[in-house]
Amino acid sequence: MKDLSGMFNEFMEAKPLFSNRKALTISFDPDNIPHRDKEIELVGRMLAPALKGGKPSNLFVYGKTGTGKTMVCRHVARELQRIAGDKINIRVIYVNCKMKQADTEYRLLAFLINSLGGSVPFTGLPTDKLYQDFFALIDKVDQTIILILDEIDSLIKKNGDEVLYILTRQNQEFKKAKLSMIGITNDLGFINKLDPRVRSSLGEEELIFPPYNAMQLQDILRERSKIGFENESVEQGVIEKCAAYAAQEHGDARRALDLLRVAGELAERTGVKQVETLHVDKAQEKIDEDRVIEIVKSQPRQSQLILFSIFNCSGTQRDLRQKTAYVQTADIINTYQGLCKHYRMKPLTQRRVSDLIAEYDLFGIITTKVISKGRYGRTRTVELNLDEDIKQKVEVALREIFN
């Protein structure tokens, strides 16, 4: 007990490193957005007609993760609303299509209706009823609605582009209201996958966000750490290091901020007065680890069992010319079926297992490659894509699940 109270005392006495931890997260909206002046202006121009009661063009925004797309769009939209004030009726609805509440056609509409003050149950109604409700709700008042659809690609991938088609088309039917959309995506090839009709109406304007370079990331981090950290609590070189790491990952500002924040948390936990560069390294490791463990734990049971099979699968060396043994689909399925018997679970079909394996590839936990071995068929080779210590932790987590 003595130790614990000592620890608490120490904790209370230690000077906090953070002054505003929130400033170091992506959800924070800073007043000052460095290196995005041009983009802010362009988005602003696009939306400006709304102030004169016109319909702003639909806009498509591209850019990799952490390039400030979402932040800029929300920022501009908010400013627009502020300037419009009470005189002009502008409403901005921001939806992240990856969120559970909006990742299907039905749920997206339900979300929109709810955020406009209507109320619909989150399941149970036919979809076209929702469309009717939604459009009626919009057209009730003379207003301009700006709909920001973030991560729009995941919506389309799951549900097809029909939603967008209906939404864009509907504008002609409105008597009073106007609806314009901003689609945000990090998939550059996304627009080509769309139905041409949707493409032309939705992609009236396009804007590409370039990635930040290391120097720009540094500016961003300095700006944020001024708000987020107490004075002098960040050692020289820490910001540079975070920026450098994040710049390697295609200039991802989100990553840079995560690094800095987690490094700060680690430093605080160890009770030192300053965030040091070694904390950044630790943060880098911890972020990866947390992400992987999080994914593994949130997977359904069957899927976890398949990953467990991959871990338990030694692979066979069936081709003598191939020096290293590799694991392929058949091995995994064999091991998996064995494990199923052991745990009394009903094994899934090969088709399904194949999909689940591909899913782990998407998460980046494994690397797979489809190879053809000529006469001996075609298969997918699977390799774990984890550092040794993360790998061990995942294995421990899996064993806990299936002990």
Added chain:
DNA sequence: GTCAATTCACATGAAAGAGACCACGGTCTAGTG
């Protein structure tokens, strides 16, 4: 030796089913005045 056909072992696609969840409207039932 060359070249096209064959063949393997899956990958990949599309469609449809199972089962969970939910809303809505109609009917039944028990409690109340």
Added chain:
DNA sequence: CTAGACCGTGGTCTCTTTCATGTGAATTGACGA
């Protein structure tokens, strides 16, 4: 008379199965030099 319980119907959503089609190169076998 009325509120609440209880159905049946019709809808979405996720996970899965079923059936069908695609695929890339090693191997095979015919062919000609």
